[in-house]
Amino acid sequence: MTNNLKAPLCSFFALASALAASPAVAQDGESEAVSQDEGNVIIVTAQLREEDIQDVPISITAITSETLLAARIEDSQDLQFNSPNVILSANRNLTIRGVGSQSFGGSADTNIGVLVNGVFLQQGSTFGEFFDLERIEILRGPQGTLFGRNTTGGAINIVNKRPTDQFEGYAQLQLENFDGVRAEAAINLPIADGLYQRFSAHVLKRDGYTLNLKNDQRIDGRDQYSLRSSTRFEPTETTTVDLVLNYFREDSNRANAVKSLCTPDTTFGCSSQTVDFDFPDAFGLDGLLGGAVRPSTFSDNPTDLREVRIDIEPEQDIEDFLATLQIEQELGALTLTSVTGYRVGDNASFRDFDQGTRPGAFEPGTYTTAFGPLTVADAGNGNGVLTYNLRNQGEAVTTTDYRTSQEAFGKREQFSQELRLGSDFDGPFNFLVGGYYLWAESSGEVTTYLPVSRTLGFTTSGNTSDADVDSYAVFGEAYFDITPELSILGGLRYTKDDKSITTASGFIALGAPFVGEAEFDAVTGRASVSWQPTPDNNFYFTYSRGFKSGGFNPGNLGTPTFDSETIDSYELGTKNQFMNGRVTVNAAVFQYDYSDLIVGNIVGTLATNVNIPSSRIRGFELEAVAEPLDGLLLEGSLGLLDTEVRSDFLSSDPSRGGDFFQLQGNSLPNAPERTLKLAAEYTFLGGSNWTIRPRVDFYSQTGFFSREFNVSADRVDGWEQLDLSVQFALEDRPWSLTGFVKNVTNNDDITFLEVNSNLVGSFRSAFLIDPRIYGVALRVGF
DSSP, X not given: OOHHHHHHHHHHHHHHHHHHHSOOSSSSHHHHHHHSOGGGOOEEOTTSSOEEGGGOSSEXXXXXXXXXXXXXXXXXXXXXXXXXXXXXXTTTEEEETTBOOOOOSTTOOOSEEEEETTEEOTTOOOOOSOOSEEEEEEEESOBXXXXXXXXXXXXXXXXXXXXXXXXXXXXXXXXXXXXXXXXXXXXXXXXXXXXXXXXXXXXXXXXXXXXXXXXXXXXSOEEEEEEEEEEEEEEETTEEEEEEEEEEEEEESOOSOOEEEOEEETXXXXXXXXXXXXXXXXTOSGGGGTTOBOSSOOOOOOSSTTEEOOSSOOEEEEEEEEEEEEXXXXXXXXXXXXXXXXXXXXXXXXXXXSSSOOTTOBOOEEEEETTEEXXXXXXXXXXXXXXXXXXXXXXXXXXXSOOOEEEEEEEEEEEEEEEEEEEOOSSSEEEEEEEEEEEEEEEEEEEEEOSOOGGGOSOSEEEEEEEEEEEEEEEEEEEEXXXXXXXXXXXXXXXXXXXXXXXXXXXXXXXXXXXXXEEEEEEEEEEEEEEEEETTEEEEEEEEEEEEOOEEOTTOSSOSEEOOEEEEEEEEEEEEEEGGGTEEEEEEEEEEEEEEEEEEEEETTEEEEEXXXXXXXXXXXXXXXXXXXXXXEEEEEEEEEEEEEXXXXXXXXXXXXXXXXXXXXXXXXXXXSEEEEEEEXXXXXXXXXXXXXXEEEEEEEOOEESSTTOOGGGEEOOEEEEEEEEEEEETTSSEEEEEEEESTTOOOOEEEEEEOOGGGTTOEEEEEOOOOEEXXXXXXXX
16 A cells, blocks of 8 residues: 555544544434534435435535535536545546546446436536536445446536525626626526426626637637526425426537647657647648648647647537426335436537648649649649638638648437335335436537548548447345444345447548447445444445446457446445534545456547456545634545556557557556645624625645556646635625635646547647636625
8 A cells, every 4th residue: 555545544543443432422312403503414315315414324525505606616627626536637527536437439438427406417417507506416436226327436416406485586697807707597486385486597608718829819718508497396295296407508619628739759649748739640641632731831839828829710519408307206104206307419519620720731733642633723932722621511711721620510318217216114124226217329420621622522531420328227225223323234236238339430431330239237236334323423334336338449340349347345434523513524445446447549530448457446535624613614625546557458559659558557547646625714794784704715636647558648747726715795685795716826737638539640638727717796685
């Protein structure tokens, strides 16, 4: 075990021993219930029933609506600042405890389940900003029994606010630099006895954080909005129906990745060590035009990470609709619950494929090319001119510049149904049983355009795919109180995934389609024992197994499929409250035995996924919240990780010519050894019914490797962020004005490096934290 884990583990066991030896604060449950401050009780549904978070034998961070506002948690990027061992890579790959989605392709599943109101989203969430939420639950560790499809890393459950029988609402307007405007509002309407309605909306518009020196315009901006309708119907005292409709729309000038790094390197193709911009013509793309392209014509790549020089304006167009329907029927001591989900959406994107400019790249003359004879006209000053397509709709350009673009389209649709029966007996035994079904379908098309004659077609490289999955599961858990202080639980789940895919790819034209069908199944579950010597102290040990089904590598004759992966998790934890609820301290140590870890890379236009037979993850987590004085709130969390590939395993790296490299002993990707969060706020009276609440949030994480090869070109350095805010509020009215600064020091830190296709020299796309953002938010409630 590494030294960075020994001290925390010793501290953990010392803490456990001290707590076990400490006397109970309350004499019995009744006196404790009377003395405990209800404001410190956080109710979660981590076990599909409402429970105090301190009683759940799961490592879980619950971010309430109050915390979302106070810590300015506005989108998924901010989640990593508020939970130990959670990071968000490339703005889309969520990793928990070193477990994240490293696979590619239409048949690949996620390692982290994203759920909205208990409905599992097959391809993650695209619902923009967080607004009008009840809470967000971050469950760390394999979820092999209860939550939708199996996940090996954890689950994020986003719970929307539900309607109530009170007329109320709020409106908020936030103004930021970069001409940013955020507006949101909600209204709750009690229509009749047992019928309540809530409407909410969010709008975000801002300029981009990145300046394109080609035209002095900013890119990576946002233009998006979200609408939500929530209806609660209570036809009887024992029946509750919740229908929530979410709609999201975006039309922004952003790309999935903006800044690219490339120093030509004979080993890496492109190294990420500097921002030089001269891609090697590794696959002879320039040679397609028979010598008409002058070599080494790329313009300089700006050294400033917030600046680019590209000749294609990025576009992002997304539309998404999600409906969730939950029906609860109480049947005495039993509750029958139905959860139905339906989602449909599509997306389109357009971007500069080589992320650079090549002015004056053509040599006048007549050439023999792969497409036949080609005449490059003389545009004067020794430059040649060509006419060619840049997108599917036939957008032709006549230019002396070598321009490349990539266009992508995707559609997704899913339906899920879960039915479960749970008990609430007065005795020591309770249970939960259920069944689950998911049908999901996705399709996509990606086309890359290079300068070729319009008369000879526009498809130079691309792929199309249709992927389907039918997932079936039955599950159950039993809960038994051996004594009032000692309880156990055990659960099992059987999952069967039927997957199919039809896809075609090609460089000049699409080849014969690949058709694949496969079935993956597994039995997973968990077992746990909890000891609560006092109502305020909980110790638990949990074993759990998670499963992620395998898939296909279309077009890869050597490895047409890849296997499922599993994790066996062992966790020892404690949850404690002191000083009558003023101090909360939760801690856990854990070990994962990882089998057949799925990792993937892009080779040409193909996804290649392989399984690493054996890996191991060890870690420690500590979360603490304290209110030592009235008005003073202190928060802190620490996460430590030690990850290692245990197998003697050779893997091919396409960014280094396809050579094979030994992975044994390497760290897992996206797994920083330490994450740290510290926060403090103090609320005091300012006179005339005013309260003033300054707050500081600090986050830090160490460096990590973005791929399993652990080469220096994939090393992401450690980084940190400091946020400040101050709120002015009226005590007798729901009114507040908040000034804030995020990333006070204006760091340009890289959070992830993504290797692109070897067709463009395997250059690295760099993802950055947001620059310094400051502004003011006015919130009015009624």
